Every structure is written in C-alpha cells, then in structure tokens.
Amino acid sequence: MVPEHAQTFLYGARKVLLLLHFVGAVVLAGSSVHLALRMPGLLRGRSNPRLERIYGRVVAVAYSLTYLLGALLYPTYRVHVRWAFLDRVHPMVSNLFDVKENLATIALPVALALGALGGRLSDDADRRLRPVFASMSAFVAAVVVFDVLSGVYIASVRAV
Numbered sequence: 558m559v560p561e562h563a564q565t566f567l568y569g570a571r572k573v574l575l576l577l578h579f580v581g582a583v584v585l586a587g588s589s590v591h592l593a594l595r596m597p598g599l600l601r602g603r604s605n606p607r608l609e610r611i612y613g614r615v616v617a618v619a620y621s622l623t624y625l626l627g628a629l630l631y632p633t634y635r636v637h638v639r640w641a642f643l644d645r646v647h648p649m650v651s652n653l654f655d656v657k658e659n660l661a662t663i664a665l666p667v668a669l670a671l672g673a674l675g676g677r678l679s680d681d682a683d684r685r686l687r688p689v690f691a692s693m694s695a696f697v698a699a700v701v702v703f704d705v706l707s708g709v710y711i712a713s714v715r716a717v
C-alpha cells in the first residue's frame with residue numbers, strides 16, 4: 558500500500574476508474590465496429606440513416622467518456638505503474654502505452670465528427686462525402702480495436 562503522502566490524484570478510486578474505463582472501451586468497440594460495418598452499404602447507396610445516427614452518437618459519447626476516464630487514471634499510471642515499474646523493467650510496454658494514448662488523441666476529433674455527421678449523408682447531394690465519412694469511421698474503429706487490445710495487454714503486465 559502506498560503511504561498517503563506519496564499517493565497521486567484519485568489514487569483511491571483507481572480500480573473503479575479502471576473498471577469504468579474498460580466498460581466505456583467495450584461500448585466504444587461495439588458501436589465503432591458496428592458503424593464501420595455499415596459503411597459498405599452506405600457507399601453502395603443503401604444508407605440506413607437511423608442506425609448511422611445512433612451508432613455515430615454512441616461512438617462520440619462513449620469516446621469522450623472513455624477518454625476522460627483514461628485522463629483521470631493517468632496521474633496514477635504515470636507514477637505508480639510507469640515510473641515505478643514499466644520504464645525500468647518493461648520499457649517497450651511503456652512505449653506501447655504512448656502509441657495507444659497518441660492514437661486515442663488523434664482520433665478524438667474524428668470520433669466527435671462521426672457523432673455530428675452520422676445519419677446525415679443519405680441525400681444524393683451528399684454522395685461525394687460518403688467515402689470521407691466511411692474512411693473516418695474505419696479509422697476510428699481501427700484505433701479503438703488497437704487501443705482495447707493494447708490497453709488490456711498493458712494492464713495485464715501491471716495495472717494501476
């Protein structure tokens with residue numbers, strides 16, 4: 558047990574935060590992959606605006622919450638996992654965390670845009686924007702799948 562004076566921000570809540578971060582990641586994985594799987598239909602002109610709107614909004618909300626929970630866990634991870642253990646014993650796992658976190662930050666505005674645009678591209682006039690939306694959706698789903706797998710792996714080496 559870490560003495561009180563050496564504890565980081567929200568240290569006592571770290572396990573609950575990790576669990577909630579994981580729940581957010583599961584919802585995010587489900588919604589982002591389902592949205593990406595709708596894209597071949599959208600590109601062939603068989604849009605389902607209702608589903609694309611729901612999945613897009615769930616992605617935007619789940620991404621924001623998962624990101625926020627990750628940021629709240631970060632001070633504890635930085636000191637008690639990374640500094641105290643990973644950097645010395647498993648530096649490549651530290652590197653993997655950096656890749657996970659950077660990709661999550663790059664994809665954040667794209668995930669928010671999926672929430673704003675989902676279900677709004679069914680008009681014929683918007684046809685030329687559909688490949689852009691499909692690429693954004695595939696990118697976010699790929700980042701989320703990578704982040705879920707790398708996050709579980711990192712936590713299996715040493716959890717907060």
Ligand code: HEM
Pocket residue numbers: 575576578579582585623624626627628630631634638657658661662700701704705706707708709710711712713715716717
């Ligand atoms: C797409 C966004 C993200 C996804 C899908 C994701 C997913 C995950 C998953 C599945 C875990 C393992 C949870 C467990 O096994 O209980 C994890 C751990 C973690 N994530 Fe994320 N994450 C994301 C973004 C972030 C961000 C932006 C940060 C920091 C700012 C962050 C910080 C952490 C921390 C500190 C851990 C715990 C690592 C440990 O205990 O060793 N995550 N993440």
